Amino acid sequence: MVFPSAGEKRFDMELNASDPKKVVLQGNEACAKGALYAGCRFFAGYPITPSTEIIELMSSEMQKAGGAFIQMEDEIGSACAIIGARWGGKKAMTATSGPGYTLMQEAIGYAAVTETPIVIVNVQRGGPSTGQPTLSSQEDVYQARYGSHGDYGIIVLSPSSVQEMYDFTVRAFELSEQFRTPVILLSDEVVGHMREKITIHDGSKNIKSGTQKFVVSPHADFFQGENSLVEGQLHDEWGRRIGHVAEQSGRFIQNINKKIQDNADRIADIRTYCMEDADIAIVAYGSVARPAANAVKLARGIRDERILPKLKVFRDLVKRGVPATMHTDYSHLKVGLVKINSLWPFPEEELKRSTQNTELIIVPEMNVGKYCREVERVLKDKKVISMPKSGGDIHTPHEILDEILKEAGVNE
Amino acid sequence: MNKLYKKYIKTELLPTLFCPGCGNGIIQYAAIDAIDSLGIKDQVACVSGIGCSSWIPCYYKMDVMHTMHGRALAFAQGLKLAQPDKKILVFTGDGDCLAIGGNHLLHASARNIDLTVVMANNYIYGMTGGQKSPSTPKGSITKTTPFGSIDEPIDGCRLAMTMGASYVARWTTAHPVQLAKAIREGMEHRGFSFIEVLCQCPVQAGKGVYGEKEPANILKYYKEHTYQYREGMEIPEGKVRIGTLKHDPAAEEYIQKVEKKLISQGIKRG
Numbered sequence: 299m300v301f302p303s304a305g306e307k308r309f310d311m312e313l314n315a316s317d318p319k320k321v322v323l324q325g326n327e328a329c330a331k332g333a334l335y336a337g338c339r340f341f342a343g344y345p346i347t348p349s350t351e352i353i354e355l356m357s358s359e360m361q362k363a364g365g366a367f368i369q370m371e372d373e374i375g376s377a378c379a380i381i382g383a384r385w386g387g388k389k390a391m392t393a394t395s396g397p398g399y400t401l402m403q404e405a406i407g408y409a410a411v412t413e414t415p416i417v418i419v420n421v422q423r424g425g426p427s428t429g430q431p432t433l434s435s436q437e438d439v440y441q442a443r444y445g446s447h448g449d450y451g452i453i454v455l456s457p458s459s460v461q462e463m464y465d466f467t468v469r470a471f472e473l474s475e476q477f478r479t480p481v482i483l484l485s486d487e488v489v490g491h492m493r494e495k496i497t498i499h500d501g502s503k504n505i506k507s508g509t510q511k512f513v514v515s516p517h518a519d520f521f522q523g524e525n526s527l528v529e530g531q532l533h534d535e536w537g538r539r540i541g542h543v544a545e546q547s548g549r550f551i552q553n554i555n556k557k558i559q560d561n562a563d564r565i566a567d568i569r570t571y572c573m574e575d576a577d578i579a580i581v582a583y584g585s586v587a588r589p590a591a592n593a594v595k596l597a598r599g600i601r602d603e604r605i606l607p608k609l610k611v612f613r614d615l616v617k618r619g620v621p622a623t624m625h626t627d628y629s630h631l632k633v634g635l636v637k638i639n640s641l642w643p644f645p646e647e648e649l650k651r652s653t654q655n656t657e658l659i660i661v662p663e664m665n666v667g668k669y670c671r672e673v674e675r676v677l678k679d680k681k682v683i684s685m686p687k688s689g690g691d692i693h694t695p696h697e698i699l700d701e702i703l704k705e706a707g708v709n710e
Numbered sequence: 711m712n713k714l715y716k717k718y719i720k721t722e723l724l725p726t727l728f729c730p731g732c733g734n735g736i737i738q739y740a741a742i743d744a745i746d747s748l749g750i751k752d753q754v755a756c757v758s759g760i761g762c763s764s765w766i767p768c769y770y771k772m773d774v775m776h777t778m779h780g781r782a783l784a785f786a787q788g789l790k791l792a793q794p795d796k797k798i799l800v801f802t803g804d805g806d807c808l809a810i811g812g813n814h815l816l817h818a819s820a821r822n823i824d825l826t827v828v829m830a831n832n833y834i835y836g837m838t839g840g841q842k843s844p845s846t847p848k849g850s851i852t853k854t855t856p857f858g859s860i861d862e863p864i865d866g867c868r869l870a871m872t873m874g875a876s877y878v879a880r881w882t883t884a885h886p887v888q889l890a891k892a893i894r895e896g897m898e899h900r901g902f903s904f905i906e907v908l909c910q911c912p913v914q915a916g917k918g919v920y921g922e923k924e925p926a927n928i929l930k931y932y933k934e935h936t937y938q939y940r941e942g943m944e945i946p947e948g949k950v951r952i953g954t955l956k957h958d959p960a961a962e963e964y965i966q967k968v969e970k971k972l973i974s975q976g977i978k979r980g
Binding site: 405 | 768979
């Protein structure tokens with residue numbers, strides 16, 4: 299399913315490097331392809347389910363693209379190596395999942411403080427600890443924002459489809475260079491392992507290295523004769539440490555937070571579906587936006603009679619004789635979807651705008667209801683219902699629809 | 711001021727944060743001596759971890775990355791792979807390299823990737839105020855071994871050699887000329903070069919570890935308690951071997967191996 303885009307925000311990608319072509323890819327493969335298209339020429343990684351396909355594909359494709367690939371001894375090494383490579387002038391990425399992502403946190407803080415543009419892919423699985431290597435979750439949504447110690451700003455994107463795995467990887471490189479910051483592509487097992495037909499491009503997109511005037515750090519890549527001092531301790535614009543000076547350090551922290559926060563509107567990417575007349579909104583991100591969109595379709599009576607009988611959900615319902623929500627037209631409910639593509643910085647203004655005519659907000663997510671707290675914080679005047687789900691199963695469309703029916707007071 | 715210092719040191723950052731009597735200044739000079747003798751200042755970048763020794767390159771007029779505790783080798787490998795024609799000089803210490811960063815030392819040695827590592831070994835965690843490090847000799851009194859250290863100290867050189875480092879040398883701050891020569895040899899060598907420097911920390915290790923807190927006497931101790939191996943000689947008891955411990959120019963370097971493999975498989979690059 300493709301999210302309709304009419305009248306909504308689109309990425310300003312200049313897709314002119316070559317003719318686009320249609321291919322069927324897995325989400326993780328699309329991520330690797332997107333990175334190569336974005337000009338990523340260094341990949342360091344460590345195998346971990348469910349992200350391993352990315353390192354596997356990179357081990358051959360990166361070499362063929364003339365870049366460098368290395369399988370590191372752990373995820374800490376992977377995150378550090380890509381930072382080193384980026385100062386060597388190569389756009390760099392690594393990919394991991396839960397436990398590996400936890401190991402990378404210190405390096406993410408280092409990249410934030412040194413303003414190093416890197417891309418880290420987290421194909422989320424269930425946690426905590428070893429957790430559920432093969433099942434999906436959205437449990438790392440706060441870790442992606444606040445995982446490293448200290449105060450810093452960061453950008454997090456959340457794809458819902460294989461096409462978005464590709465597009466958002468490219469976007470992640472653009473944003474990382476533009477704002478000189480680590481960007482997290484927060485995917486999940488469902489999106490990482492699904493296969494869909496998507497449009498990709500050969501060759502390389504020309505993404506300019508961060509040209510924005512620096513906030514704090516020197517920005518010359520190494521070997522440019524600039525004597526860059528890349529320093530993890532708080533520092534001035536010459537790299538000199540200021541960690542012992544409270545006032546200067548305070549400004550530093552403000553700056554690396556503000557450069558992301560003040561640009562939240564530019565970074566924000568929200569797509570809406572059937573929101574024109576909606577008074578109930580599902581706010582969803584990542585893989586859960588898919589069943590959420592289907593719930594909207596069901597509620598609105600948007601049906602594809604050829605496809606519907608093929609859906610297991612539909613067959614099961616028919617078999618069980620359940621008066622399935624699918625059989626009923628609930629279009630009077632006026633349900634719409636607000637799909638958040640850029641999770642962090644939290645797209646406050648965009649979310650307020652896109653939900654201004656609604657009263658009821660449903661937030662389904664595959665965790666204990668984390669992101670919902672942010673939605674509640676911003677949409678104080680609305681009834682916000684969290685719809686958490688733990689255990690690894692994605693919400694089904696009728697689960698979401700049932701919740702809407704319950705909350706809207708039209709329970710059967 | 712020394713000519714090399716003017717050329718290589720950001721004088722506006724002086725004084726350094728090293729304590730009086732610290733050996734890091736000797737290493738700092740030996741490294742720029744080596745770089746200058748090769749005449750490749752703009753072809754070298756420095757990477758360091760966290761700890762006193764990792765501050766050595768932070769005063770250099772060069773591209774320097776002062777990274778995370780224990781991870782200098784991981785950063786350096788990324789930088790090297792991105793710029794395979796350049797030389798990367800890594801500064802680390804016994805705690806940084808052998809404790810928290812031990813795994814990276816094993817793997818970088820095994821890859822024999824072209825890096826030059828200078829590990830200042832003062833037998834102590836100096837920056838945090840004098841706690842036992844992986845190389846602290848048995849019986850030493852430190853802030854975390856008040857009854858005397860019981861752990862068998864780890865020999866970084868032996869570890870690197872075992873794992874496949876192709877150039878390994880050990881010197882002390884009492885041997886500054888030989889040290890500079892070793893760093894130079896390490897940088898000329900294509901492969902993983904590991905140079906350990908016994909380096910005095912009179913303030914935090916001093917009496918409890920060396921039994922001596924006077925810097926000059928510690929240097930004298932280094933001279934007296936080290937030996938260079940000559941063919942057929944009897945190994946002196948209680949002394950540390952210094953000099954070049956391994957030099958294998960024929961050992962294949964990691965990036966060379968990668969390139970060779972790609973060519974042999976007919977993989978076209980770029």
